[in-house]
Amino acid sequence: MIKIRNLYKNFDKLEVLRGVNLEIKPSEKVVIIGPSGSGKSTMLRCMNLLEKPTSGEIIFKDQVINDSHVDINKVRENMGMVFQQFNLFSNLNVLENLTLAPVMRHRLNKDEAETKAMELLKRIGLPEKVKNYPNQLSGGQQQRIAIARALMMDPDLLLFDEPTSALDPEMVGEVLELMTELAQAGMTMAVVTHEMGFARQVANRILFIDEGMIVEESYDPNDFFDNPQEERTQQFLSKIL
């Protein structure tokens, strides 16, 4: 689905990513953990080119997307992103938030988009919020709608950057539940999170990133948490668990 080859990213003199290699296959769920400032967000943001790689390749569905000839908007239509701060469009109501992209990008006409939006809102249990504006919703509701907004485009890959970190504790569950549901439905997901319970339950691969490199990678989440191999992983896990 997506391949990262030898990815380097500098911000001026600061080397944030230093040679990342990663391949995510269809319907894999990759959870990415690591200390603050280790480059997790930067890696995710390089995948949809919100950050421009300094060097290396991002290959999405057999196309090198960090190439100047590529129509990045077309690529991004197939790759959703969910942000820590939700980032719903504050000038639009829920329905408009959901229908904007599919209509503007000529995926669906207005009626089709509205029908689909209503279906998704029912699925996430918020059909009565259709006319509300983002600032009238709780954090958990906003994040579920942000996920629905990404789903409106039928993406092949969903990127999550700490989707529950800005939520009050009592709202974390509803968002994780929706993400788990998506995972079970076969969505390909890359998730940066500190929710270790979710990682154990949903991930089929865990990456530990530190100082811009993948330090440890495991296809067995429980084993990863119970028997971390690398010293830096052990230190990190002992601090957060």
Place this chain on the structure above:
Amino acid sequence: MTVSLQAIVDFIQNNFIKDDYWKYLTNGFSITLQVTFFAFLIGFALGIFLAIIRVACKDLSPSWKTPSGFLINLLSKISNIYITIIRGTPTTVQLLIMFNVILINLHNLKIVAILTFGLNSAAYMAEIFRSGIQAVSAGEIEAARSLGLSYMQTMSKIVMPQAFRNCLPAFGNEVITLFKETSISGFIGLVDLTRGAGILISKTFRAAPPYFASALIYLIVVLILEQIFHALERRITHD
């Protein structure tokens, strides 16, 4: 009581009614409104254009080497210089330069005034729009781009609507300033409300009634404009 009522009637009769004196004020007021309105249109359109050019130049940081990049960079440089000059010099001097130098061959005073105030207001509106645009959440812009919307689509659907909302108060102030500033039109001989009051004084030899009357008219219009902008603000904030 009857005496004082008679005095008031006489006062109005002598200062405003006699010889259609009031027409100096109403005709002047009509000119003031026309100049304000058309200057506003120019200022609004050009102001948005200047603001978008400068923001796009900063966002996209285009290369001087491509034709479109060259154009954006050049326009942005020109905008900066333009805004600096307009904001750094008195409007009265700008008006006199337009009248006596740049538009020396244009004899329609109203158009000279409209162009001057429009071009002047554009510089201020550009700064207002620019700060309104920059106050739009970077996260929402990224969210729009992450869904595949282009830079222009994001601008028109997310950034500009929010920028308008952000700068509506400052924008209302600018319209009111523009309206009041047209009162210097008399410097080039255009008979606006203020000049009309001046001419009226030369007929009646009494300064207070025409000046207070014109001040009252300005005040009423400003209060109406304030109400309009408050209503607009209420309409576009969703709480």
